[in-house]
Amino acid sequence: MQKPSQFDDTPFIAFAAFARAVSTETDHQRVLNQVLEFAMRFWGAGQGLLLQCDRASTEFRVAAVKGLSKKAVQNILTSQKSVLNEVKKRGKLFLMRTAGGTRETPPAGKPAWSSVTAAVYIPLHFREASSDILYLDKLVSQPSVGEETPALFTDFAVLLSQLLERFYLRAKMTELGVDAVGSQSLNVAEIKRRQAEVEQAIDKLQKSQMQMMHSEKMAALGALIAGVAHDINTPLGAIISNNDTVKRSVEKLQQLLKKAGGLSSEKTETLLNLLELIRVNKIACERIKNIVRNLRIYTSMETVECVSFDLHKGIDNTLRLIAHLSRDRIKIRKNYGKIPTLCCVADQLNQVFMNILVNACQAISGKGQITITTYPAGRKIHIDFEDSGSGIPSEHLDKLFEPGFTTKEAGKGTGLGLFIASQIMREHGGAIEVESEVGKGTVFKLTLPMPDDSK
């Protein structure tokens, strides 16, 4: 710990005022000049030199100079190089007495305290990659060369270091485009705003990266599905054909036996059993065929035909198909508005209705109702499917249209239904949106572009 300075603290108040003045100064050289001048005035030095040196270098540059000729500066830089570097290395000020040295007239207003002339090397240290050295000579108001002197010099050095460091930082930030000019401390609001901007940019970047990964995943999935669909088709074709051929064979056998009069009830029963199995096989094959077809629609393997389509008829047909799901427990309400027939891929839109309606029925555990509303609005046709089901938790809403997302137990849902639905809507130039509240129900809102010929 240092002992309290024996000096009057007036110089420090003066320093504070100086620091304030410097903090609003933007001109680099002027600041350096002012620092030097202040230091000289403070210590009553007749000559002063502010030198800068990069941390790794031993060469000093002149940052500001006063009362010294170019030649004298050069002389100091060369002859005192080792002293300068020593001061820089040790980080301690170095007082050099130049006993009997020439002494010039003291600056006005400064008392000539002592005839002892001294030069002082004051290291100013910065955290950054450079350090400055303040060289003062011809000290006229040299303070008592007592024990306290180095301490006071050190204190002053610290203050000057801080002042300069702050200035350098400010200059650097201006250079980097950080707008902090004109304020002593950095504008907090500005920093926060910029920080928010950077965070936003990072967020955007992360999102687009996720989207990219997502679409890559999609492309890979599409290729996989296309391959699987193709591979399934050939054996499926054979099974469907063979099943049909077997059926015809059995029927032929039936006729032959009948003609021969050998059709006992046992034989009849066996043949009927066979035909029943063939019938079930056929249904099973149709199901596989449909699954493959649906997958194909998603991967656009099939060129599809657009037909004039009555959406209401499509919805009604779909409702008929899923009647077994809704039967006594779910009331279906239809608010059909006046909407035109559309040119679209009927099968695909029916599939969208099917996916939404099946989900709605499954969301309703006991009794409930599904309301289907259609209406034109502007250049769009709206179709809303509202159910009084269990609703979708908000954390699931984002993922709802992602492929493979399902909350149904394994084997019950593929997680492709709504994904395919959204693809189909997109292909038709439309959109699918969802609003849901847990415990209240869900609304799937479909929009399709109004056909051009109807106004």
Added chain:
Amino acid sequence: MSENESKQDRARILILDDEELVTTSLKSFLELVTDYDVVTFTSAEAALAYVQKNHIDLVISDYLMPEMDGITFLSKVKEIDQQATRIILTGYADKENAIKAINEVGLFQYVEKPWDNDNLKLVIRNGLEKRRLMRQLEEKVEEIRKAYGDLQGLHREILKAFA
């Protein structure tokens, strides 16, 4: 049988698919419900060799095969026999390519996998009908040409008689 064709008039159909399960299915079906003489191959080279040596009315080929694609195969068949009706069997994935090729090479029909037996039967029957009509047309043209030649001979003789 539904087709009322006599034994010697039996239409001969060649089926080419690299997958034996397809050729077997098709052959079994056709032999059950029609009177056609069905020959099957899983190699395009072997099938072409057969076409070289035998009379064929109708050819059904798969589109995607490792050795040679169906379009190339059918165009080679055309080089050997102008009149044989050509049908291609395509999966979904290659439908677009297949249709493009069909227009270039001039095929009678394409049938999609998985095929419907009744539909396939109909396509084949129409294909054979076309083949039969073409042959008839050729015969008639030939008859007309002959009759025209006879007429011209007659004409010359008449002119000579009146000269």
